[in-house]
Amino acid sequence: MAEKNSDLKLLSAWYSPMATRAKIALNIKGLEYENIEEDLNSKSDLLLRSNPVHKKIPVLIHGDKPICESLIILQYIDEVWSNGPSILPRDAYDRAIATFWVSYIDEKLFVCTKSILEAGEDVEKKKPHFEQLEEEILVRLEEAFNKYSEGESFFGGNKIGLIDIMFGSFLPVLGLIEEINGKKVLVDDKFPGLVNWAANFTANSAVTGTLPEIDRLILFAKAQQQKWALAYKATSAN
Amino acid sequence: MAEKNSDLKLLSAWYSPMATRAKIALNIKGLEYENIEEDLNSKSDLLLRSNPVHKKIPVLIHGDKPICESLIILQYIDEVWSNGPSILPRDAYDRAIATFWVSYIDEKLFVCTKSILEAGEDVEKKKPHFEQLEEEILVRLEEAFNKYSEGESFFGGNKIGLIDIMFGSFLPVLGLIEEINGKKVLVDDKFPGLVNWAANFTANSAVTGTLPEIDRLILFAKAQQQKWALAYKATSAN
Structure with missing residues (x-):
């Protein structure tokens, strides 16, 4: 059963492997969280404020503390909720x-x-x-x-x-x-x-x-590829 | 005073920032170790055996266990010799x-x-x-x-x-x-x-x-630059 934790927010994007990692870790520990889907073409103030250096997802916000980068998020979750099933080996x-x-x-x-x-x-x-x-x-x-x-x-x-x-x-x-x-x-x-x-x-x-x-990922990747192709065209235009 | 520990070897190179990190961590914990200087143009069997995936220094060998990559080495040292001064924050x-x-x-x-x-x-x-x-x-x-x-x-x-x-x-x-x-x-x-x-x-x-x-670093960098320049010349020869 999920532990109630209104203090946990995850800034993520549905297609991101890095965000998926955080979701799985939260599930392993049975933690409830608010998932906030970011549009990376128009990043939220919360994301820009929470990860001002890289401006990237995923960011886990625990209370008022932002934790960035998937490996660091997993280590943090494993340490703070150490009585749940362990994610990193103990040894x-x-x-x-x-x-x-x-x-x-x-x-x-x-x-x-x-x-x-x-x-x-x-x-x-x-x-x-x-x-x-x-x-x-x-x-x-x-x-x-x-x-x-x-x-x-x-x-x-x-x-x-x-x-x-x-x-x-x-x-x-x-x-x-x-x-x-x-x-x-x-x-x-x-x-x-x-x-x-x-x-x-x-x-x-x-x-x-x-x-x-x-x-869904195929449709997304095709749209991305068009963007990459356009960007390439633009940079090699002359 | 350094703790005697004939079971610790560090495969390193004098100019490598990554190897320097491991040396400082070992010093903080007061650990004695055997420093083995690697010639990266002719890597030792011990290095190739200890880090078969990347074949890179630094590698810390603790007993018969190789630990690769500077951050991982520092975390390992901090955890195994946890009664010395701490390297990573406790919180x-x-x-x-x-x-x-x-x-x-x-x-x-x-x-x-x-x-x-x-x-x-x-x-x-x-x-x-x-x-x-x-x-x-x-x-x-x-x-x-x-x-x-x-x-x-x-x-x-x-x-x-x-x-x-x-x-x-x-x-x-x-x-x-x-x-x-x-x-x-x-x-x-x-x-x-x-x-x-x-x-x-x-x-x-x-x-x-x-x-x-x-x-010493200047002399080394100049020699490296010559190597890079030669490599560049070779790849763009025709």
Whole structure:
């Protein structure tokens, strides 16, 4: 049952993996919160005031305290509501390993998927990023899953934890990439561990309803691509 | 007095701000360690084995456990040797604020100073990065210092902490940039808080001997620039 907490607001955007992370963490702890959907083309005063440095979502506002950036939000939630199910591992070395993979996901997977999406229809431009995704990043993550899950459903063992949330929030982006390129990436014969993990992750009660629907994401991505194409045209106009 | 700990090895490079961070943290906790200087042109088997994903320094090896990446190393040291002086703030919100500024430093200051150094003699190429450094990044950090130090010497108050270490490790790089461009950046009339902080930081007993000397750094940077110039020539040869 959700703990009543009228003091918790989340500034987010429905399509953002970073915002999804915060939502899942709040669900794991059973915390009620007010979700405030931001229009990033016209940012609210609350967002500009709460994150004046980066002006980006997600921002968790706890009472009058804003907390920015998904990893920092997850750490904060885990520490403040420490009597709920834990998100980060308790052991210092296990925590070091988990944050190492989180930074791998945010450096490699985030940048790579963004490059694929921004390349739009340009097959040649997409090619090296697709190769990196299939031959390097997912291979590493499959290895990590097999090493750390120890036969259980999640990266952290038998329950959902930090790596699961940080990686799992990108599953809709992977789905989107598969859809618009007409090619399955997360396939069972190459990544059996991750395919199983993804099914368990999306079925988890803390995750249900937090992941954006692929169809809606496709429409959104197409509109974004048009914006990127226009911006590119504008900068290379003369 | 340093705690004997033959079980601690640090794979590092003398010029690396990231490695400097780990050294300062180990000093704060009074931990003895074996410093192993890596030649990044010919990486040791120990480095390749300890950080197979990124193959980068610093790596702290505790017993047989490798811990990679400076922030993760600092968090690990702070948690495992928790009875020494604390590096991260104890309060969850203060910790969220500190890690927010650490990520600002690593995203903005690191990328900006790297761009200035890589631009070499190209004044036009350097200009926007210099402007960003002087008009944005250091302005933000001066504001943050004045807000969080509360009249004390360090970002965290009266003793050296996470932001101090993460930012202070870049002081030699700023010194190098000032030297090769013949222009002071960290000047008293624009950044009085940071100028004072930098003096207190470099004089701190945990920091002494960890920062690379500017003269040696200049020679190193010049050699690197030649390498970058050659690499550029090679890639644009035809």
